[in-house]
Each structure stands twice: as structure tokens, then as C-alpha cells.
Amino acid sequence: MKNMISALMLSTALMIGAGTSAFAQDKTIKIGNLTDMSGLYADVGGPGSTLAAQMAVEDSGLTKKGWKIDVIAADHQNKPDVGTTTTRQWLDVEKVDVVVDVLNSGVALAVKNVVTEKNAIMINSGAASSDLTNSQCSPNVVHWVYDTYMLANSTGTALVKAGGDSWFFLTADYAFGAALERDTTTAVTKAGGKILGSVKHPLNSSDFSSFLLQAQASKAKIVGLANAGGDTTNSIKQAAEFGIVKGGQRLAGLLMFISDVNSLGLNVAQGLNFTETFYWDLNDGTRAFSKRFSERSKNKAPPTMVQAGVYSGLMHYFKTLEAMGGNSHDGAKIVAKMKETPTDDPLFGKGSIQPNGRKIHPAYLFEVKKPSESKGPWDYYKLVGTTPAEQAFRPLSESVCPLVKK
Template sequence: MMLKGMVAGLVFVAAVGHAQAQDGPVKIGVLTDMSSSLSDTQGMGSVEGARLAIEDFGGTVLGRKIELVHADHQNKADIGATIARRWFDTEDVRLIVDLGNSSVGLATQGIAKDKDRITIATGAATSELTGKACSPNSFHWGYDSYQFSGAAPAQMVKAGLDTWFFVTADYAFGYALENDTRKVVEAAGGKVVGSVRHPINTQDFSSFLLQAQGSGAKVIAIASAVGDLQNALKQGQEFAIFGKKQVPSAMALLLVDVKSVGLQATQGTSISTVFYWDQDDATREFAKRFRARMQRPPSEAQAMNYSGVMHYLKAVKAAGTTETQAVLKKMKETPVDDLMTKQAKIRADGRLMRDVRLAKVKSPAESKADWDFFEIGATVPGEQAFRPAADSACPLLAK
């Protein structure tokens, strides 16, 4: 009798816990860099992007409040993984967005699959998230290293800048960006003469830049992001390494990088971008609302958080439940359509096949106001901007 009573008690507790989970808030987590080299383009701005999506959706879904939580992964995969497990196991977080650092993104994506939860990478950029590390529970929403590598390198090689040296961040994103760009350079007829790796949050790039200078390469490619990229570009200018004989290539140049380094040093740089605040009337209106809270326009990753969270909430409403598999089905079968994304489809590997825009950094004379940095050019369809399915190592894609 005692054993039966204990079993009944456990069943009752489990039933109550399940009922509370069904009636409690729908929790979304923003796991991002709040204090390190990526915080300028992610950080609290990423939280604000997600919060604006929740507000625009109405603050509730299925009659339940939508609750937003956030945490700093400090650019460390073990810290990010620990937070993700806690959120999934004990705090009933259904979705994690941003992920920021690519190593954190890869680790969290694996945990989400094991726990049957969902992740949307909006800040993490390694193309391996939808390559050999792809997951049926995860999505890659914005930029990636493959897209970054294709904007300018082939054109530069064809213009005679045919020898390259890489100064590469020593973590997953850096490796992916160098590898993807190397393939583009070599396919265009160029040659990579060497590379060197630097740790994250490097303050002194002198030894790395001097090695690049000593190689004699016509292009010094900085395969890094945000804070590290900015430091490398600034110091290359200060040490007079960059010039007519050796030019920099900043494949992953973002809006905040131009703000930090300045138009004088970055003018004329060709890039591709998944979002620019001054792109059209809809993005300008969104940027106006964001700027009122953050005193600056949204970065690419911050805007992608808005888009990803909005699509998730639409899928929850359509599915009539927060159960992962039902929500995933709705997310994958429904085109993404919002103020910055128009009828974009999600591929089986989780890659959102959004259009991207080619852009060129303006000169100081061309810029008419603060944050007026990009001259927007042609639209590149997602099928051309991101890695073709036939070239992917993702097992979810039929060969």
C-alpha cells in the first residue's frame, strides 16, 4: 500500500508540474555576449530586438504571457552550455536566440536537440551550424561565414589582388570564415600564401600584422569579428601596414565596425548585408523605435532577433501549442514574412534562405548623418548568397 501511495504521489506531482508548464509563461531566452568583444553588435540590443517582437506580437500567445530572459555567455562555450541546460531543464525556456559566439552556438545547438527545444542563431556566424553540425531543432537566421566570404574576395582577385594572407580568430567562426574565403579566392585563381591565428579579445595585433606584412601578400584578410576586427583594422592603419601595396579585406564588416573604425579607414569596402537600418521605409521605422530605447539604430544581429522571435511566436499560435515538434513543423512550412524579411523559406538544414543586399561603405563626404554608412546595391537571392545544398555536409539535406 505504501508503494502504491508513493507512485500515486509521484504521478500527481508530475501531472501538476505538466499543468503548470502548460499554463505558465512562454519563455524565450537571449543568450548573448553582454561584456566582451561581440557585445557592441549583440548585447542588450539583442534583448531589445527580441522584446520589440514580443510587444508587437501582443505580449501573449495561447492566452499565456510571453516572458523574456537573458544571460551573458562571456564568449565561452562551457558557460553558454551550462546556461542553456539550466534554462531548458529547470526554467522551461522553449526557445534560445542569438547565441553570439560560434562555439557557443554549436554547443547550444547540440543541447537543444538532446532536450527537444529550439534555437535560432542570429549572432553566431559559422556556416557549420547548417553544415555538418546541423540539427532538426535549430535555425540559422542571419549572416554566416559562407555569405561573408562571397561578397568581395572573388572581385578582388579578378582585379589583380591575387595573393592573400589571413589573420584569423582562433575559434569556430574564424576557422569557418577563413576556410570559406580561401575556397572563393582559390576558385577565382588567387593564392593563399599563409595565415596566423590570434586569440579572442586580442588588444595588440602588431605581431600578427607584421607576419602578414612580411608575407608580401597583396591582401591581408582579417577573419575576425567586431572588437577583434576593429582592433586589427585600426592598428593596421596606425602601423602604416595597409596601403597601395597591401590592402585589408574585412569580410565580416558590420555596421558597428564602421562606426568604431571610421569611414576614412573603411570607405569603399564592399560587403553583403542581411539588414541595414536605412534600407527602406519599414526598416527606418523599426530603427526609429529601436533608437528611442538604445540611442542607436539596430545592428544586423539585433534586427534578426526581432525577426526570429516573431516567426517563432507566429508558429506557436498556428500550432496551438508550445510542444517543440508541432512548433518546428509550423516554423519550417511557413514562409518568413516580416518588416525585414519577405517570403523567405527555411531549408531542411535550418538555413533561412533570405535575400541579402550588396553594399559599399560610403566616404566621409558621402555620409550625410550619423550611422549613414552604407550605399545599398543589388539584391542577391538567398539561393546564391548561402551555401548550395549540393555542397553541404548536413545529413538533413537529400543529396
């Protein structure tokens, strides 16, 4: 009897061992770029994020080592229901392992629930809501690049210290705008400023006249634009027509991208201050990558920080899977390993991933150059200040994420 039990235990152990070995040797990966392909954020992420993902696959060197890696993409149309339906299809049928980009906070917060339920992975570089790593954190999510807390902390605090101590917000009426206004309000009041009012506008607006008139009437020193993409560029262009800056008020682009500055042109955008965590001309590493990217980009533009984040996040993911010896397809387990491993790449430098899933790195306050200061195409920014990684994002001591041990 003892011999039979021993033989059975040995057989079971061998089967488990064989299964584990086969699992560890699985070298297939499928990446889904869920983004805005045709709307107001298409230049921020869109096809450029798909290109960034493809470049990460190539630069990882894994395919030369026998790995099979596929990249697919879909347009969520800035609709949470479209995003979740696409994600379920990807995870259930297409066997996607990791969802990237996920521009639009409303979409990302909804997709996060699906990814968590299915134990997949979301490496978000597009959505800004800081709730993704705070009140709605998940063991399956890593938030790369930026968030509303960081943007508010950097831009809001700097402008108050520079004398902009009264604010009025133009806010996109969905999860992202609400989070950005909330976090900026906290930063401004903490720095000694006051909020005189705010007005919400629909996503993808074309006419900002009534909203701008309210901002003008408030007499606030700073008009904070808690929106992004086409909404930001449209509001800035129309603010110029209303003479808001000439009248003594300043515009604060709380989330802006180099594609926005290019759309505005330096004549309109000059003097704007905002925060980014990536700029193509920041150092040798960013310049080398951006040159390769722009050569392959359809519009020959350098990468936005969202697109740079897709590349950077996937490079860390690939390094983690290689170190683990294969793809277990266990999202939470892989993300846990990603958090244990220090991050380091040419685009964002050295950093780390906190227990709440927040990737931290330095944040840079830029000012848009005057036309006379620009030396060539896409030479748009001058660096005003740098916030160290450990100061840029929400301190863990203030986190309400249950993944953070107090």
C-alpha cells in the same frame, strides 16, 4: 467483454483527446537571450538583442490575445562551458523554450548539442559558423541572418573579381575564425585567386602588430580579417598605423557590423567592402523598425544585423506557434513547422528556411562611405551589389547535413 473493451478504448481516446487539446492550448513561452553582454561582441548583440526580443513580443500581438511570454538574458562570456551550463539551467529549471542570439560560434556549437538533447529550440542570429546547418546540423536549430559560407561567397568572390587575387588571413583562433578562413579560402580559389598564408590570433586581442607585419611581408593584395567585433576594429586601426592600405594592400572585413564602422569612424573605415543581410537604411521597413529600436536603445544606435535577426526569427516563431494553436514545447516539431512556413517580415523581406535549418534571404555587398558622402549620423553604407537569396548561401546539393534528402 466487448462492451468493456469498447468503453476502455473510448475512455482512453477521450483522455488522449483531452490531453492533446490542453497541450495545444498552452500559451506560455519563455525566451532566453544568450549573448555577450560585456565583451568584444556586446555592441553586436548584448542588451540590444534583449531589446529586439522584447520588441518582437510586443509586435507579435500575442500577449493581447492571452499568451504569457517572458524574456530573460544571460552573458555567456564567450565561453562554451558557461553557455552550456546556462542553457541546461534554463531548459531544466527555468523552462525556457527557445534560445536566441548565441553570439560566438564555439558557444553556439556547444549549446546546439544541449538544445537538441533537451528537444528545445535555438534560433541563432549571432554565431557565424556554417557548420551549424551543414556537418553539425540539428532538427532543433534555425540559423538566421548570415554564416561563414555566405560571407565568403559574397565578399571573397567579389574582391577576387575586382582584382584582389592574392590573400593573407588574420584569423581569430576559435571555431568561427577557422570556419570563416576555410569558407573564404574555398570561395577565393574557386574564383581564381590564391592564398599566400595566414596567421591565427587569440580572441579579444589588443596587439596585432606581429600579425600585421606578417600580412605586410606576404605582399598579398588582400588582407582578409577572419575575425569580428573588437578584434576587427582593433586590427583595422593598427593596420592604418602600419600603413598597410597606403602601401597598396587592401583590407577585407569578412564579418563587420555597423557598430564596428561607428567605432572606427569614417576616416578610418572609408572604402571598406563587406557583406551584411540587414542595414537600417535599406528600405522603408528597415528604417521604420530601426527608428523605433534606436529610440529605446541605451546608446541610441540602430540595430545590428544580429539584433535585427533576433527580432525577425522570433516573429516567425510566434507566427508558427499561433498557427499551431499553442505551444507544444516540442522543439523539433515546431522547427519543422517553421521550415514549412514561408518567412516574410519588414527587416529581411521574403525568404524561407531550408531543410537543414538555414534561413535564406538576399545578401548585400556594401562599401563604407567617405566622410564627405555621409549625410548624417549612422549614414555609413552605399550598396555595391545584391546576391539573391537562392545564390547567397550554400546550395543544398553541396550539403552534408543528414536532414537534407539527396
